[in-house]
Amino acid sequence: MAKIALLIEYEGTRYHGFQVQNNVPTIQGELEWAILKVTGEAVRLRGAGRTDAGVHAGGQVATFETASAVPPLTFVRALNFYLPPDISVRDACNVGVSFDARRDAISREYRYSILNNSVHSPRYRRWAYLVRGKLDAEAMSKACDILLGQHDFAPFTNNEGGAKNTVRTVFRAEVRKEGDFMFFDMGANAFLPQQVRRTVGSLVRIGSGDMEVGEFWEMATSGLIGAAKIVAPPHGLCLMRVNYSDVGFANYENIQH
Numbered sequence: 001m002a003k004i005a006l007l008i009e010y011e012g013t014r015y016h017g018f019q020v021q022n023n024v025p026t027i028q029g030e031l032e033w034a035i036l037k038v039t040g041e042a043v044r045l046r047g048a049g050r051t052d053a054g055v056h057a058g059g060q061v062a063t064f065e066t067a068s069a070v071p072p073l074t075f076v077r078a079l080n081f082y083l084p085p086d087i088s089v090r091d092a093c094n095v096g097v098s099f100d101a102r103r104d105a106i107s108r109e110y111r112y113s114i115l116n117n118s119v120h121s122p123r124y125r126r127w128a129y130l131v132r133g134k135l136d137a138e139a140m141s142k143a144c145d146i147l148l149g150q151h152d153f154a155p156f157t158n159n160e161g162g163a164k165n166t167v168r169t170v171f172r173a174e175v176r177k178e179g180d181f182m183f184f185d186m187g188a189n190a191f192l193p194q195q196v197r198r199t200v201g202s203l204v205r206i207g208s209g210d211m212e213v214g215e216f217w218e219m220a221t222s223g224l225i226g227a228a229k230i231v232a233p234p235h236g237l238c239l240m241r242v243n244y245s246d247v248g249f250a251n252y253e254n255i256q257h
Contacts, residue, residue, distance in 0.1 A: 001065045003099060004072060006031070006045075006079075007091040007249050008060040013126050013235065014086065018051045018060070027051070027087060031062065034082040038075065039068040048101040048242040049108065049191070054234035056127060059090075059109075059241040061101045093248035101242070107171065109187040109241040112200045112232065117180045128181065129200075129236035135182060135207030140175045143206050143216045144184075147173040147199065153192055155219055155227035156199050161192035162225035168192065175203065182207075185240075194231055201230030 008031070016024040020032065028045050035043050047062040070078065072092035079089045115121055115128040116135050147170050154166040172187035184203060186196055202219070205211035219227045 001067055001097070003063055003065050003095050003097050004075060005061060005063045005093055005095045005099065005101065005247065005249070006075075006089050008062060009058050009088045009090050010056060010060070011086040011126065012051060012053070012055045012057070015053065017053045017055070018047055018049075018057075027057075027060075028062070030083060030087055031079070031089075032064075034079045035064060035066075037082045038070065038078045039066055041066055041068065046101055048105050049239070051237075051239055052194075052234050055237045055239070056235075057239040060239055061105075061242045061244075061247075063095060063099065063101050065097075091249040093250075095247070104244055105190075105242050106245060107187055107189050107243045108191060108239065109172070109185065109243070110191070110196045111238050111240050112184040112186075112196055112236045113238070114182040114184070114200075114204070114236060115180060116177075116182050126235055127238070129233055131204055131208070133208050135204065136209070137175050137177045137182060137207065139213060140182075140184075140203045140207045142213050143203055144173040144175060146213075146217050146220055147186075151220070152223055153195055154223055154225045156195045156202075157192035158194050158226055161194065164192070166192060166225075168195070173199075196237055197232045197234065198226075198228040198230070200232035200236070202228045204232065205230065 010027050018027045020026050020028040032045050043064040045062045045064045075092045076089050113128040115130045118132050120130050150169040152166050153168050168188050170188045176183045
C-alpha cells in the first residue's frame with residue numbers, strides 16, 4: 001500500500017464543510033468519490049483539519065492509502081477530471097505510511113477577507129464579508145498584538161472547542177488594508193473551532209468603534225468559553241496553508257500568501 005498526500009484548493013460555498021456527512025455535499029465526499037472513480041477503491045481520506053460549511057481553502061492537505069500504482073502527478077490530472085470545478089487537487093506526493101496530515105502539521109495559516117464598502121460587490125460576495133461602516137485598521141492592528149504568543153483562547157471558541165485544551169500559540173496576527181479590502185492573517189500551531197471567525201467578529205467591533213482595545217484585552221484574557229460572541233460569516237475565511245517540516249509538494253511554495 002502507498003500513502004498519497006493531496007494539496008487541495010476549494011471554494012466551500014455549496015458544501016457542508018470538509019468532513020464527510022450523510023446526504024449532504026462535502027469536500028471529503030467529493031474527493032473520495034473521485035478517488036473511487038480513478039482507482040476503484042473506496043478509501044477514507046484524512047484531512048489536516050475540518051473547515052466549516054462555506055469556508056474555503058487554498059492549501060488544505062489530506063492523505064489516503066491505495067494499492068494503485070498510479071503515480072502522484074497522474075493522480076492530480078485524473079482526480080481533477082472527476083472533481084467539480086469548485087474543487088481542485090493542486091499537487092500530490094508520496095508520504096511515509098506513518099505520516100498524519102493533522103498530527104504532523106507544525107502550523108496552519110488562515111486569511112479572513114473583508115470588503116469595507118457601502119455597496120456590495122457581486123464579484124466578491126462568495127469570499128469577502130461585506131462591512132458597510134468604515135473600519136479603523138489601526139485600532140484593529142493594536143488588538144492583534146494581544147493575540148500573539150501562547151494564550152488560552154477559550155473566549156474565541158464554542159462549547160465544542162471549550163471541551164478541549166484551549167491553549168494555542170499564535171505567531172502571526174495582522175490586519176492589512178488594500179483599497180476597499182481588509183485582510184486578517186492569522187497563523188498558529190493549531191486552531192480551535194470558530195477561533196478565526198470569532199476573532200474577526202471582535203476585530204470588526206473594534207474597527208467600527210463598538211469595542212475599545214482595552215475591552216478586547218479583558219475579554220481575550222477572561223478564560224470564558226465563547227466570550228467573543230460575534231462569529232463572522234464563514235464565506236470570508238480561507239485556510240491558506242498547512243505547514244510541515246518535510247513534505248514533497250512541488251507547488252507548495254506557490255500557494256498565494
